[in-house]
Amino acid sequence: MEINENLQAERNLKGAEFEKTGNLEKAVELYEENVAENFKGNHPYDRLATIYKNQNDIENEIRVLEKAIIVFEEITLEDRLEGLPKLFRFKNRLEKAVHTQTQLAKLARQKKSKLK
Template sequence: MNINDKLFEHQVNRNLKGIELEKEGEIEEAILLYEANVSECFEGNLPYDRLRIIYNRLKRYEDLIRVLEQAVYVFDTKVNKIRSDRLPKLDKFNDQLEKAKRKCN
């Protein structure tokens, strides 16, 4: 297993633990795990989607916008261009970002 595979496996495990923590009501702990994946440009949508929901619910709109901007960046520049889900997710994150910005104004 190469270093990228190990990192991806670690990130997936963080996401799974974050979901578990959310179910237990440990939202702040889940946020820390999801944020770690966001900071490492995780190439899946789960941490961005979960943080969008959490930050929206908590009315933490600046955090919401920051996470969505990172999601747009990752899906625009990091995710493999031939992935079939790349453009639909990029469009979704762009739409959500615009809605979040309107909410913040």
């Protein structure tokens, strides 16, 4: 599959516009297309992770961050050192999201045991 970087950049710009007007559903759709194509920039991963975090959708936040880490590990291996700080940032965000998911699961188990 041939990747059109201009189309990807346009999706990011349109996604940002949709976010500004409150149309998160359409923004997510555009960002997800870029993520599916392994976009080699941080924008769609950052935005999706933030949107999903704000929607308390931890599973999708984690999924997007894991994908970002895979993409930025490849970028770093291609000797594009600018990818390294972003890779560390995505790993840090993933660690926080996994911690949140663990805490939420723990709270759910505690609540369930109190109901018995």
